[in-house]
Amino acid sequence: KLQTTESQMAWILSIDDGTRTHRLSLRQAMQQGYTFLADSNNLIFQVSFGATGVTSYKVGRNLYLKTSIETDRAIIAGPATCNSTHMTVAIPAFPGILSAVSVENRNIPMNQLQANGIILDARRGVKLHINRRTLKSRLYEENCLGLQSYMASLRLTFNFRGEMLSMVTYPECPSAVCTQDGYMDFEVLSDRTKPALDLNTIRLRDPTCKPVFKSPSNDMVQFHVPLNMCGTRQRFEGERITYENEVRALWADLPPRRISRDSEFRLTVVCTYKSGDASLSARISSLPPPVSSINQGPLSLILLIYPDDSYLQPYSDDQYPIVKYLQQPIFLEVQVLNRNDPNIKLVLDDCWATTSQDPSSLPRWNIVVDGCDYELDNYRTAFHPVGLAVSYPNYRQRFEVKTFAFVVGDKALTSLVYFHCSALLCDRLHLDSPLCSPRCPLSARNKRGRI
Template sequence: HGGLPSAENVTCHRDGMEIEFSRELGNYSWHVCVVDVSGEEIVSCDHTVDYDRLMLSIPFENCTSLEHGQHKLMLKLTLNDTMGEEMNVTYSTHCDSVDADEVITPVFAGATNCTKDFMAVTFPGLISSFGDEHMVPATPLSWTLSVDDGTTIHQLSLGQAMQQGYNFLVDGHNLIFQTAFTATGVVSYKHNDKVLYTVALKLTYGSPERRLAVEARMLCAPGPAICNATHMTIVIPAFPGTLMAVDVEDEAIPMDQLQENGITLDMQRGVRLHISRGVLKSRLPGQSCSGLQSYMSSLKLAFHFHGETVAMVMHPECPCDQRTQMAAVCTQDGHMDFEILADSTTPLLDLDTLRLRDPLCRPAFKSPLNDRVWFHVPLNGCGTRYWFDGEKVVYENEVRALQADAPLGRISRDSEFRLTVLCSFSSGDASLTIKVDNHPPLASSVNRGPLSLVLLSYPEDSYRQPYREDQYPIVRYLRQPIFLEVQVLNRNDPNLHLVLDDCWATASQDPSSLPQWNIVVDGCEYDLDNYRTVFHPVGHGVSYANYRQRLEVKTFAFVSGDKALPGLVYFHCSVLLCDRFHPDSPLCVARCPRPSRSKRESGMPEVNSAVVSLEGPVLLVPKGWSTTQGSTLLSKEAWAGFAMTAVGILSLVATMLLFLALLKCLKRRAYMVNVVH
């Protein structure tokens, strides 16, 4: 019907279909009716017409004929143009039947294989020879594809599907179904440069008596991983799914044991997995990468999505950049990976003179600029030694460039170099220690740059799973414990450790705002607080325990005079990193109480100190409140009554506190208010 209006889009539902006509129909006066095969109108068909939207809604009952598992529909469209000429146009279309009486054998695909170019699912055991009457014929061209994008069901023949981004492969008895990210019906969720793709599809084959249906909901986040010296970060944009399970290298990890296995979970905006490099593998340089590359061969994430469990298998790898300094790590596949720079000594180190304990073992790679080499040392070879230290097994090797190793009768103007590599495994955790004895000694150059910190709050002292961003404000009664943890995310030098400087609370988000109340002072509990801060040991069951500090605070409320301040309390901490062998601040030496001399007099290195705030506030509520009320802020009247009572009871205590405060040299927070516990 060239030039005439057409049925542009057909949407199939369980009980009927919708037909949207092309906009050219608006140029005519028109009438539509449903007809049978003889062209006679079916008067019992109860259809509706939306003339404004050019939309026709038709139920299957009394309007279509069921043939070979399809609801077939015929329409007669009567058109009158501006000249008064009448034209009759007949259309036919169909929808696949989903009647409950049909014999449908559902087959569901497994996890989505997520690659950087496409996503794929495998339907196992679906393809066989033509002679097997119980299996699907090996030619998939007789299949019909339905794609549901949430608003429209797209019905495509196999030929149309292959033209619109879908592909079908046969592997033995398995049918592999590949989907391009730009294919028809694919839905995307985006945040910055990260994208998550998903599509729900159904393939059907056969007659109603022996009909086969295969279904899959695919999920894929193909973006490259974000890597620094200590972690690989996987980013999944926010979408209507909830992370339920994590598998690493085909091994399921309980959600409450992720941290013990080197994975930090952040679900503030979408899902972020910070994976310690000690969990990763590494591979030697190839055509696409000139340096050692960290990767994970299999990461499976399962989500609860649209009422079902949907899983995707990723193969994340760190971007390759030979100019980026690679931190020394101990890998789970039994190697120590580290690099040595030519400028590690003065004059420049001759990299060709480097030897391991076994001189036959050489660097795995040397950069084309001859400015660095990478070592990939097996734990069971190249002269690596090991011993047991309690529950730990420690591996050790040495790389060196010594004048004593040079042939006799030669002179040398090269620097000497010696590097001892220690790698210890304990409770599934891998950590690497490096000791350097150079001439002259070198300043540490590991993990330069500003500190990356996070302050987390936990519901209990097991410190298993922190509160998510959407769970703030955290509701607490007076004197209920608040469990806090400070973490460093971008350091991995085992000779450094995290030390708390000060921790304090404010009534607003600004760490420098007033009023304030001290929680930790100079790394020690605040001696003017009747409910002292409790420090909890981190233990050895987590990755990089030396970069964590845990503390417990009893909930309190700010009071100023006879007026109660808002019930939201914000927590902040200042921290610094200390070298175990060369402490550069009095705070690096565990000693409480501190001498009265201010720590500022000794100077703190700014590059290894920073301030971090809890990602949300804590809300104080009276004990009489129910849990349902706990999500609502206190009214001004309730706070005022509560504050008046508290001030009356503790007025004498407040006076004594103020008197003692005048006798103390409070370093930097001179303005204090009364605190109600």
């Protein structure tokens, strides 16, 4: 009997020899004479005559061997199959309905599979076609495999006659293989660098050797490199022969005083052969980042207050101080000055209020924290979109605060209230820092009762 334990998600084989039941893990069963083969439709057991649980008896001159194996609620996926774009995990047809998919303990709603790079085909059994861009990569040197794409865990839950059954698999695909007939097979994906790699610039040591396949979308190329050509180098280390080649992206020659924002890429592929065995290792050699270049120049931010949410004309200097009743809205805008780079994006960090012009003074009240409204405020800060009516809308951040007064004891202070903000200037095309793309929780419904 094959079953899974819910706590460890391990397969257990129960074998009844007529006198006792042996409970073995799959590893123990394989060590004691059992072999398991799976294809898209069948699970095949191969049992040696001397395996655990096999009994023998004689009838006349005939010798009989027997064992008893029962399957109970077993869901078994065959090994993942892979092509240049997708990994496919297949479950043979059985009277169960796929109800839930979890990737690395993250539940994916069934109606959002495709948005997460998974295409479901349930016409005959269940097939999940997983976009290889969503997989992770690692070096893996066993069984002749090198650079490998994999999924740390894939949990599938089926509704089987009113009962929920789950299985966990760990699918993987080789991205690089050293073949026994003398070739290096590997692929390069454009998204391995940031910004994306221009695959038209990559070359082997011998630039006349080209990729054997390029995807229609130009985001992946495959190489099939002979070990005795294309600039492959070899060296002998005792009984071991090592072959090594390098793929790299070529930078265009630029005139002096120009810069390049192209990604540099180097992939070293090594095949090692010894006594008929092949192994491959691949490593990416990342150069240290260039020294930062600093150029002094004006960088100005300004905090403005507007009379209404049209944000057409801010208050002028001679209109300050502004007088407001409590809980009336104040419309603020932070703006970048003296810049014309369309890729700059202004992102709010913190905004707060004090009773003096010194931003570090006390008392202090937060109105924006880490780019989001302040969760301890009963009247949450509201953010307003910046329309396209202004030039460089990415240079502005607009928000609204309800008027309040600082209180000491049971008395409101009569001093002025000053607003302050800190902000970030980010690359609009590559918001790779968490600070540049804040994720704010949904605000609770405004609570009444603050004075």
